[in-house]
Amino acid sequence: MAQKPSIPKGTRDFSPAEMTNRNYIFDTIKSIFRLYGFQPIETPAMENLSTLMGKYGEEGDKLLFKILNSGDFANGLSDQELLERNSIRLTNRISEKGLRYDLTVPFARFVVQYRNNISFPFKRYQIQPVWRADRPQKGRYREFYQCDVDIVGSNSLLNEMELVQIVDAVFSKLKIKTTIKINNRKILAGIAEVIGEKDRIVDITIAIDKLDKIGLEKVNEELIEKGISMDAVNRLQPILHLSGTVSEKLLQLESAIGQSEIGAKGITEVRTLFAYLSKLELNTEVELDLTLARGLNYYTGAIFEVKAKDVAIGSICGGGRYDDLTGIFGMPNVSGVGISFGADRIYDVLTQLNLFPLATADSTKLMFVNFGEKEEAFCLPVLTAARKAGINAEIFPDQSKMAKQMTWANNKKIPFVAIVGENEMAQGKINLKNMVTGEQQLVDQQELIKILSA
RNA sequence: GUGGUUGUAGCUCAGUAGGUUAGAGCGCUGGAUUGUGGUUCCAGAGGUCGUGGGUUCGAGCCCCAUCUACCACCCCA
Numbered sequence: 001m002a003q004k005p006s007i008p009k010g011t012r013d014f015s016p017a018e019m020t021n022r023n024y025i026f027d028t029i030k031s032i033f034r035l036y037g038f039q040p041i042e043t044p045a046m047e048n049l050s051t052l053m054g055k056y057g058e059e060g061d062k063l064l065f066k067i068l069n070s071g072d073f074a075n076g077l078s079d080q081e082l083l084e085r086n087s088i089r090l091t092n093r094i095s096e097k098g099l100r101y102d103l104t105v106p107f108a109r110f111v112v113q114y115r116n117n118i119s120f121p122f123k124r125y126q127i128q129p130v131w132r133a134d135r136p137q138k139g140r141y142r143e144f145y146q147c148d149v150d151i152v153g154s155n156s157l158l159n160e161m162e163l164v165q166i167v168d169a170v171f172s173k174l175k176i177k178t179t180i181k182i183n184n185r186k187i188l189a190g191i192a193e194v195i196g197e198k199d200r201i202v203d204i205t206i207a208i209d210k211l212d213k214i215g216l217e218k219v220n221e222e223l224i225e226k227g228i229s230m231d232a233v234n235r236l237q238p239i240l241h242l243s244g245t246v247s248e249k250l251l252q253l254e255s256a257i258g259q260s261e262i263g264a265k266g267i268t269e270v271r272t273l274f275a276y277l278s279k280l281e282l283n284t285e286v287e288l289d290l291t292l293a294r295g296l297n298y299y300t301g302a303i304f305e306v307k308a309k310d311v312a313i314g315s316i317c318g319g320g321r322y323d324d325l326t327g328i329f330g331m332p333n334v335s336g337v338g339i340s341f342g343a344d345r346i347y348d349v350l351t352q353l354n355l356f357p358l359a360t361a362d363s364t365k366l367m368f369v370n371f372g373e374k375e376e377a378f379c380l381p382v383l384t385a386a387r388k389a390g391i392n393a394e395i396f397p398d399q400s401k402m403a404k405q406m407t408w409a410n411n412k413k414i415p416f417v418a419i420v421g422e423n424e425m426a427q428g429k430i431n432l433k434n435m436v437t438g439e440q441q442l443v444d445q446q447e448l449i450k451i452l453s454a
Numbered sequence: 455g456u457g458g459u460u461g462u463a464g465c466u467c468a469g470u471a472g473g474u475u476a477g478a479g480c481g482c483u484g485g486a487u488u489g490u491g492g493u494u495c496c497a498g499a500g501g502u503c504g505u506g507g508g509u510u511c512g513a514g515c516c517c518c519a520u521c522u523a524c525c526a527c528c529c530c531a
Contacts, residue, residue, distance in 0.1 A: 138525090
C-alpha cells in the first residue's frame with residue numbers, strides 16, 4: 001500500500017452505483033421544482049470574497065474557503081504586514097475570491113446583477129455543490145450539494161405555502177417521513193423586544209433553539225451567561241411554556257407579545273400561513289415550533305426546517321424569508337423566500353432506510369455475449385436496432401470466457417443477456433436469457449425488442 | 455476553531471503480558487463444467503499492520519507527531 005492517492009478532508013468520490021442513487025434524488029427534486037414553475041440557473045463555484053463576506057455572521061466568515069490570488073500573491077506585501085501576523089488583514093491582501101458557501105447569496109447577487117433582464121417575481125431553482133471549511137462528521141461534509149428553490153420579488157405568503165407543498169411533495173415521492181417545523185423571525189424579534197433585550201435577538205434565539213436538546217435550566221443558564229438580564233430571562237419563561245394547538249399557541253403568544261408591533265406582525269403571518277396549510281392535504285407533519293431559530297442571520301420572516309423522522313441526522317432541508325438580501329448588493333425592497341434541500345443528507349437517510357429503488361431507468365437492460373468476429377457481425381445490427389428502440393443495451397467488448405461475461409452482466413445487474421453462437425446464427429435467432437428467472441427462449445429481432453420494451 | 459475516539463488483505467473484522475514466516479469470512483483469480491452468472495466443491499493470489507519519527511535485543515501491540523474517519527462542543531445541509 002505504498003502512498004495511495006487520496007482526496008481532501010470532507011470530500012468524496014461517487015461510484016457509478018452511488019451516482020445512480022444520487023441522480024434519483026436530483027431527478028425527483030427537479031421534477032417537483034418544475035411542477036411548481038421554477039426554472040434552473042447556475043452560478044460559478046467561486047465568487048468575489050466581497051460578495052460572500054459578512055453574509056453568514058462571524059462564524060460563517062471563518063468557514064469560507066478562500067482562494068489564494070494567482071501569480072505572485074506576496075508581491076506588494078510589506079515586511080511590516082507580514083510581521084504583524086494579522087490573519088484577517090493578511091487574508092484581504094492575498095485573497096480576493098472564495099468558494100460559494102450556499103446558493104442563496106450568489107442568487108441574490110445574480111438577481112441584482114441581472115435585474116433588468118428578470119421579470120419579477122422570479123422563481124428559480126439551483127442544484128450545485130457548496131463548500132464549507134467545517135470540521136467533518138457524519139452527514140457533514142466540506143463539499144456538499146444543495147438544491148435550492150427561491151422566489152424573489154413577492155411578499156405573498158402564498159409562496160411560503162407553496163414551499164411547504166414542495167417539501168411535502170418531494171419527501172412523499174422519496175418516501176421519507178418528515179416533520180416540517182415552522183417559525184417566524186418576527187416573533188423572535190417581538191419576544192426579544194418585549195423582554196427588554198431588543199438587540200440580543202441572536203443570542204436569545206440561539207439559546208432558545210437548544211431547548212429540546214439541553215433543557216430549560218441549561219438554556220436559562222446560557223442566557224444569563226451571555227449577559228441577558230435576570231429580569232428578561234424571567235419574563236421569557238411563560239413564552240417557553242406555550243402549549244396546545246397552533247391557534248392556541250398563537251393566542252397565548254398574542255397576549256404575551258402582542259404589544260410589540262413586529263411581534264404582532266409575525267403572529268399574523270404565521271396565522272395566515274397555517275390557514276393556507278389547513279386547506280391542503282399534506283402527508284408531512286407541520287408544526288409551529290417557537291424554539292426554531294436557524295443561524296443564518298439574513299432571515300426576516302418565516303423560517304423552515306425539515307427533519308427526517310426515523311433517522312438521527314441533522315436537518316435535511318431548511319430555509320426562510322429574507323427581506324433585504326438584495327439590499328446588501330444595492331437593490332432594496334425586494335423580498336425573497338426559499339428553501340434548500342440537502343442532497344447528501346437525504347442520500348444518507350435513504351441509505352439507512354433502504355429506500356432507494358432497485359432498478360433505475362438509466363441502467364443497462366440487455367447485454368450481448370461476445371463469441372467472436374462472426375457472432376459480432378450478427379449481433380451488432382440487432383444491438384443497434386435495440387438502441388434505436390430506446391433499450392439501453394451493450395455488447396461485451398472482449399471475446400472472454402462465457403462465465404466471465406455472465407458474471408460481469410450479473411454484477412452489473414443486467415436483467416437480460418443475448419447469447420448468439422453458431423446454433424442461433426444458423427436459425428437466424430437470438431437466445432435471450434432472463435437473468436432473474438434463468439429462463440431462456442429463442443426469439444427474432446422483433447420479438448426481442450418487444451420483450452425488452454415492455 | 456476546542457476536546458476526545460479510531461485506522462490490520464478490495465470489504466467486515468480477529469490478533470492472546472511487545473517475541474520467530476500476521477489470521478478468518480466475504481470478494482477476487484483459476485479449476486470441477488473447452489456455450490451459461492447468481493447456489494455447491496477444490497485450489498490460488500493478495501498485507502513494508504494509515505504515514506513519519508522514537509523507545510527496545512526485538513513493535514501490529516508502548517511513546518510523539520501527522521493524516522483520515524467518527525463523537526461532543528460550536529455551527530449547520
